Amino acid sequence: MTKQRIVEILRSGKPDAQVTIQGWVRTKRELKEFAFVEVNDGSCLANLQVVLNPDIPNYQESLQQMNTGASIEVTGILVESPAKGQRIELKAEKAIAYGDADPETYPLQKKRHSFEFLRTIAHLRGRTNTYGAVFRVRNACANAVHQFFQERGFLWVHTPIITASDCEGAGEMFTVTNLDLKKVPLTEKQDIDFSQDFFGKPAFLTVSGQLEAEIMATAFSNVYTFGPTFRAENSNTSRHLAEFWMIEPEMAFCDLVGDMDLAEEFLKHIFKSVLESCPEDMEFFNKRIDKTVFETADTIINNSFERITYTEAVSLLEKTDKKFEYPVEWGLDLQSEHERYLCEELFKKPVIVTDYPAKIKAFYMRLSDDGKTVRAMDVLVPKVGEIIGGSQREERLDILEKRIDEQEMNKEELWWYLDLRRYGTVPHAGFGLGFERVVQFMTGMGNIRDVIPFPRAPLTVDF
Amino acid sequence: MTKQRIVEILRSGKPDAQVTIQGWVRTKRELKEFAFVEVNDGSCLANLQVVLNPDIPNYQESLQQMNTGASIEVTGILVESPAKGQRIELKAEKAIAYGDADPETYPLQKKRHSFEFLRTIAHLRGRTNTYGAVFRVRNACANAVHQFFQERGFLWVHTPIITASDCEGAGEMFTVTNLDLKKVPLTEKQDIDFSQDFFGKPAFLTVSGQLEAEIMATAFSNVYTFGPTFRAENSNTSRHLAEFWMIEPEMAFCDLVGDMDLAEEFLKHIFKSVLESCPEDMEFFNKRIDKTVFETADTIINNSFERITYTEAVSLLEKTDKKFEYPVEWGLDLQSEHERYLCEELFKKPVIVTDYPAKIKAFYMRLSDDGKTVRAMDVLVPKVGEIIGGSQREERLDILEKRIDEQEMNKEELWWYLDLRRYGTVPHAGFGLGFERVVQFMTGMGNIRDVIPFPRAPLTVDF
Numbered sequence: 001m002t003k004q005r006i007v008e009i010l011r012s013g014k015p016d017a018q019v020t021i022q023g024w025v026r027t028k029r030e031l032k033e034f035a036f037v038e039v040n041d042g043s044c045l046a047n048l049q050v051v052l053n054p055d056i057p058n059y060q061e062s063l064q065q066m067n068t069g070a071s072i073e074v075t076g077i078l079v080e081s082p083a084k085g086q087r088i089e090l091k092a093e094k095a096i097a098y099g100d101a102d103p104e105t106y107p108l109q110k111k112r113h114s115f116e117f118l119r120t121i122a123h124l125r126g127r128t129n130t131y132g133a134v135f136r137v138r139n140a141c142a143n144a145v146h147q148f149f150q151e152r153g154f155l156w157v158h159t160p161i162i163t164a165s166d167c168e169g170a171g172e173m174f175t176v177t178n179l180d181l182k183k184v185p186l187t188e189k190q191d192i193d194f195s196q197d198f199f200g201k202p203a204f205l206t207v208s209g210q211l212e213a214e215i216m217a218t219a220f221s222n223v224y225t226f227g228p229t230f231r232a233e234n235s236n237t238s239r240h241l242a243e244f245w246m247i248e249p250e251m252a253f254c255d256l257v258g259d260m261d262l263a264e265e266f267l268k269h270i271f272k273s274v275l276e277s278c279p280e281d282m283e284f285f286n287k288r289i290d291k292t293v294f295e296t297a298d299t300i301i302n303n304s305f306e307r308i309t310y311t312e313a314v315s316l317l318e319k320t321d322k323k324f325e326y327p328v329e330w331g332l333d334l335q336s337e338h339e340r341y342l343c344e345e346l347f348k349k350p351v352i353v354t355d356y357p358a359k360i361k362a363f364y365m366r367l368s369d370d371g372k373t374v375r376a377m378d379v380l381v382p383k384v385g386e387i388i389g390g391s392q393r394e395e396r397l398d399i400l401e402k403r404i405d406e407q408e409m410n411k412e413e414l415w416w417y418l419d420l421r422r423y424g425t426v427p428h429a430g431f432g433l434g435f436e437r438v439v440q441f442m443t444g445m446g447n448i449r450d451v452i453p454f455p456r457a458p459l460t461v462d463f
Numbered sequence: 464m465t466k467q468r469i470v471e472i473l474r475s476g477k478p479d480a481q482v483t484i485q486g487w488v489r490t491k492r493e494l495k496e497f498a499f500v501e502v503n504d505g506s507c508l509a510n511l512q513v514v515l516n517p518d519i520p521n522y523q524e525s526l527q528q529m530n531t532g533a534s535i536e537v538t539g540i541l542v543e544s545p546a547k548g549q550r551i552e553l554k555a556e557k558a559i560a561y562g563d564a565d566p567e568t569y570p571l572q573k574k575r576h577s578f579e580f581l582r583t584i585a586h587l588r589g590r591t592n593t594y595g596a597v598f599r600v601r602n603a604c605a606n607a608v609h610q611f612f613q614e615r616g617f618l619w620v621h622t623p624i625i626t627a628s629d630c631e632g633a634g635e636m637f638t639v640t641n642l643d644l645k646k647v648p649l650t651e652k653q654d655i656d657f658s659q660d661f662f663g664k665p666a667f668l669t670v671s672g673q674l675e676a677e678i679m680a681t682a683f684s685n686v687y688t689f690g691p692t693f694r695a696e697n698s699n700t701s702r703h704l705a706e707f708w709m710i711e712p713e714m715a716f717c718d719l720v721g722d723m724d725l726a727e728e729f730l731k732h733i734f735k736s737v738l739e740s741c742p743e744d745m746e747f748f749n750k751r752i753d754k755t756v757f758e759t760a761d762t763i764i765n766n767s768f769e770r771i772t773y774t775e776a777v778s779l780l781e782k783t784d785k786k787f788e789y790p791v792e793w794g795l796d797l798q799s800e801h802e803r804y805l806c807e808e809l810f811k812k813p814v815i816v817t818d819y820p821a822k823i824k825a826f827y828m829r830l831s832d833d834g835k836t837v838r839a840m841d842v843l844v845p846k847v848g849e850i851i852g853g854s855q856r857e858e859r860l861d862i863l864e865k866r867i868d869e870q871e872m873n874k875e876e877l878w879w880y881l882d883l884r885r886y887g888t889v890p891h892a893g894f895g896l897g898f899e900r901v902v903q904f905m906t907g908m909g910n911i912r913d914v915i916p917f918p919r920a921p922l923t924v925d926f
Binding site: 164 | 505562641642655675679693
């Protein structure tokens with residue numbers, strides 16, 4: 001017996017070969033003289049059609065158990081399929097039903113279900129066509145991320161999840177504690193006595209691994225993180241998660257131009273790579289979810305990204321007749337509608353906007369000679385707006401200290417971050433992108449909760 | 464200018480080629496007629512020797528800044544090195560010092576430092592030989608993990624970090640909350656009012672992604688997790704971390720034998736792969752950290768693992784004259800000393816012990832027909848003891864429910880886990896291994912805090 005994955009059989013199985021497959025029944029059709037069972041093992045979108053003749057052992061008994069959702073094993077001979085749309089099918093010689101699925105209660109019957117409903121059964125939704133495709137593409141994309149960086153000599157570094165520092169000064173962090181919430185110990189001054197907590201001080205879930213990635217880049221030159229990050233933001237939207245995976249490359253001896261080059265190359269790579277490794281799944285998205293999926297991929301892969309400064313962008317936005325909801329003015333941040341106008345209507349391709357006003361960007365971004373702007377960049381793409389945010393980092397100790405003071409952050413807590421500028425400081429740059437945003441963008445899935453297996457959001461922590 | 468990584472120059476740089484390198488000064492030696500500077504860029508253990516002649520621009524000024532720890536860029540011509548132990552060196556034509564490092568305050572001067580001290584400067588320790596090697600090996604090992612599973616068609620699945628369920632019923636979980644700890648809201652019954660918390664119920668940091676990996680395996684057949692997991696255990700030892708990365712493959716249609724086969728193949732693969740991709744780093748560990756590093760790798764790679772049952776193991780342990788600190792008796796768990804005796808002294812190779820008493824193992828492990836043992840396995844290796852723990856999972860609904868009841872766990876909370884047995888249940892199996900334990904085992908590093916960039920442990924949450 002040669003156990004084979006269905007993806008391999010459909011791709012390269014040869015007639016007359018004997019194979020064994022294992023998977024779950026999608027549908028069963030009983031005809032007078034035989035029965036068809038469509039089997040899926042999650043290795044690809046397509047099912048393998050199994051033909052059951054009454055002459056196989058326990059025909060009736062087996063067949064009875066092969067309801068939608070049942071798990072089965074079939075050994076048989078591959079034959080050319082007379083049916084349309086499939087090259088090959090499996091003529092069963094022996095079939096075993098492992099586990100049944102009661103048609104009265106199994107929620108995934110043939111009819112279409114809404115994504116909302118399927119979210120409530122996230123433990124079963126991976127067995128549907130859509131989520132099967134989503135999670136295969138998610139894996140392919142994750143794999144492409146590692147491949148891209150490893151080929152270029154970047155080290156994957158694991159930055160801490162639990163942290164005592166609030167990287168961006170952005171707040172919105174979850175508290176991690178081992179204290180008994182019913183009896184939180186207090187100091188004499190009636191503050192929380194964190195000396196009794198596990199870490200001896202307040203601890204949080206990280207919002208970004210960037211600062212620690214900078215540490216690693218100043219030892220290994222090129223590194224990247226790929227791990228979970230968190231926001232305790234009370235946003236119940238289709239674009240926000242409380243827990244999501246982020247990718248953050250960081251390069252020593254690199255300026256903003258090198259950073260932009262890498263970001264562009266990176267996006268092109270992951271799109272190309274997923275199109276190559278999941279053609280059927282991408283075809284499915286283009287057909288069933290969003291008819292512009294291939295067009296989007298094409299836009300990313302076959303254009304060189306436009307590069308303009310924030311000042312130029314503002315001027316372009318001021319010139320247009322298009323009405324925006326939010327004001328456009330030098331010093332204000334660009335809104336999604338502005339970003340989308342730039343890449344969808346004006347340039348009709350991805351746009352990288354650089355050199356934002358210092359006041360609206362984080363303390364660690366490198367101040368330009370004009371004293372007003374920082375070497376930041378946002379990569380804007382059609383339908384989404386910003387998908388990547390990055391910057392050259394401030395490597396000059398004195399200016400960095402001034403920026404920290406201006407933003408009223410705690411310099412003492414950042415002693416180690418400042419040390420990187422004290423000892424062998426280098427120009428360096430990096431960017432971050434939310435992995436789920438990329439998968440959403442790639443697949444056309446409308447809600448970010450549908451591209452992560454078990455989404456976390458306000459009041460949502462099931463499974 | 465062709466910017467090159469030092470690893471590539473040392474491996475394949477050709478004399479007479481012009482290159483530019485960027486990195487940090489390790490040492491400087493000034494002779495009368497010229498100066499030698501050893502430069503490291505983190506791409507490999509070895510430094511590139513740069514020869515500076517007084518005829519290059521700003522010779523004195525540049526040289527003055529090239530203290531240990533300074534960041535520099537050098538453009539020059541590769542020449543064969545007359546010195547012993549190096550094939551090639553760089554004759555500088557131009558040198559730029561980016562950032563100095565004051566010899567009076569820079570902590571990483573040439574002398575040896577203890578690992579304890581270096582842990583207090585974890586933001587700089589990556590620049591030393593030992594930690595450089597550790598984090599390159601860590602990356603190579605992580606990459607080998609993905610490669611192993613991706614080649615075999617396993618999907619990388621991201622199981623949740625924040626969870627409402629305590630997988631193993633083991634306790635020791637960190638609480639994740641958004642409540643104000645100073646004013647924790649109470650219900651009328653004086654319980655904590657979690658309805659006011661972010662997730663609307665108590666939430667924790669995961670101790671394992673296994674249960675969710677089982678969900679994904681029953682849709683995609685073969686999956687694995689590779690992500691952070693947490694223990695709020697108050698253990699200040701050289702083998703425990705509060706935050707560590709875990710790898711957990713899960714296979715549908717797989718029994719314990721398939722599970723053991725995968726575990727063995729997996730360990731062999733990652734050892735082989737790291738030896739291939741980091742030969743110099745592994746040589747360094749074998750020479751400087753632990754003289755049995757290569758022997759250990761050899762033991763893993765070139766032996767077929769012994770497979771014995773727990774009952775056999777107990778009987779072997781009872782027969783020996785060796786004195787143990789802890790008692791040996793059927794029904795008691797094996798201690799590290801027992802595990803090490805089996806693989807170090809008795810079999811002199813890795814040993815897989817199977818079929819442990821049900822009472823000492825988790826509820827989800829498959830009960831055998833004897834009613835007393837479960838289809839569990841532990842992979843034991845020399846010097847460490849257990850490095851992998853796994854099992855075939857209980858796929859029979861009625862028996863699983865009974866086991867949950869016996870362990871007084873909350874069946875309602877596990878409704879989705881039980882559903883996997885209700886609908887198309889399959890024999891399935893998997894295992895888990897702590898990534899840092901593997902890196903520790905591979906490199907011979909004595910303390911687990913030295914193989915993760917920023918360790919988290921009781922009272923330890925810096926950087």
